[in-house]
Amino acid sequence: MxxxxxxxxxxxxxxxxxxxxxxxxxxxxxxxxxxxxxxxxxxxxxxxxxxxxxxxxxxxxxxxxxxxxxxxxxxxxxxxxxxxxxxxxxxxxxxxVKLPSIFHENCIGAIFQQISLATDGVMSTNADLFYLGATMLAKSITNYLQQKDTKTSKTGKEADASWRPVSKPPVNAGGSDTTGTQPWPNLVVEIAYTEDMERVRRKVEQYWLQPDRVHDVILIVIDKPITPVTTPSVMTAYHYCINNQDIGGFNPTMCEFGTIDLQGTPILNLQPGQRVINIQLACLYHGVPPNVLNPPLPSPPQLPPPNPFATIPNPIVIDLYHVRFAVLNCIV
Known part of the structure; x- marks a missing residue:
């Protein structure tokens, strides 16, 4: 181009x-x-x-x-x-609905790298994870709850990034593809940079997190650009998990990790480990058969082979310090 x-x-x-x-x-x-x-x-x-x-x-x-x-x-x-x-x-x-930007891409890259490093030990095993990237999901007739009413329409919602266990079995109906049999990813990442925050929030809560779909969603909101050649300063992360809901709806965990917070107060000397998102393995591997994660022991005198799943840290930590570093050090 x-x-x-x-x-x-x-x-x-x-x-x-x-x-x-x-x-x-x-x-x-x-x-x-x-x-x-x-x-x-x-x-x-x-x-x-x-x-x-x-x-x-x-x-x-x-x-x-x-x-x-x-x-x-x-x-x-x-x-x-x-x-x-x-x-x-x-x-x-x-x-x-959004425009390309280097901040957006670097943010996704920093999250992808951390998950890849944490799950390196299960590569090419039945505990491996598919990285689906910005894959279009639900190319089929789906019920999508709109802002004011419920419509049934063919939709093509896409996540900025998503992960699904390779051993998550197909479903009989309501899957993420045209046949309705492909399982949904367990983790989705959405980045709101040149995108309306409320529109993305509705997409997360009323589409991805509907029953029998995605288990966890990470939503990263990067402040709207104000002047040319301005590096973003306000960055906020929201971690949604279907296990963490109130009567009134979802209750995401929020972390501010930019150079200033939402009130305009500087965030000084942010260090690794101070702002993190914890992804539990039970959430990331939701729906995977138990024998994949805990293989049955062989008959004696055989010794059990190494279990690659045991090499993955629990939880997997997404350190927002590294996400911030990737955004702030973009070449613009």
């Missing part, structure tokens, strides 16, 4: 506005300029390329990029252009 097609710099993602409403175009007085923006923004849908003339840094998200699109066409476009995570489809309408 050429330089004029690239919006992944801080300058381009700065000063982005947010709203919970879907809009067609920004408030641009000049009709010619408005039509020009529409044309260049639609190129993302039509060609998979992002042009600087589209001025995505000024877009209000979610942004309607295409209409009357069959679901199969949407899936082909996202696969062809590798757009997983940036668009969403609903009833024929394709919306841009």
């Amino acid at each position: 050429s330089t004029n097609q690239n919006i992944q710099s801080t300058q381009d993602t700065a000063a982005i506005s947010f709203t919970s409403d879907i809009v067609d175009i920004d408030d641009v007085d000049d009709v010619f300029e408005s039509n020009k923006l529409k044309k260049y923004r639609k190129y993302w849908w039509e060609t998979g390329q992002i042009y600087s003339e589209a001025r995505w840094e000024k877009a209000i998200l979610p942004y309607k990029i295409a209409t009357e699109v069959p679901y199969d066409t949407y899936v082909k476009h996202t696969d062809k252009y590798n757009i997983h995570g940036w668009w969403e489809w609903n009833n024929g309408t394709v919306c841009v």
Whole structure:
């Protein structure tokens, strides 16, 4: 992709506005300029390329990029252009829900690396984990609880990253794929950077954490960019687990790990181990047959082989110090 097609710099993602409403175009007085923006923004849908003339840094998200699109066409476009995570489809309408950014990618990378290191001992065993990345899930008829009412529609929700045990068995119905038989991941990660926080929260609580779906979700919220070449300062993590619910709903554990907190107070001298998320193995391996995690002992005089599952620390610790380091040291 050429330089004029690239919006992944801080300058381009700065000063982005947010709203919970879907809009067609920004408030641009000049009709010619408005039509020009529409044309260049639609190129993302039509060609998979992002042009600087589209001025995505000024877009209000979610942004309607295409209409009357069959679901199969949407899936082909996202696969062809590798757009997983940036668009969403609903009833024929394709919306841009987030924009690419180096902060977003580095944040995911820091979490992925920590989980990979912790589970290295089970690689290529039946206790291994599939890293699904930004995989589209539930390409089937699903009940998605919307903000005001419940609709039954074909949806293509995508996580920024997700993990599923390789030995988690298929299901008879309600799975995460078109056949309804693929099991859901046990851990999902969502990053809200150029994305509306409330929209992501609804996606987490009303989609991923619905019964018989995902067990744990990590939601990382990085503050909205204010000026060009500004490194994010407010970073907040929310850890959802279906085992931790109140009568009124979910009760996520919250950690602030940026350079300032939500009240504007500096967070000084943050050290490794001070802000962590603990993922219990019982949650990460939920639904896995017991004999995978605790193989039966062989008949004497045979000695039991090493159990690779025993090499995984419990809990797996996601140290937010490393996530913060990855975000603050982005080259912008």
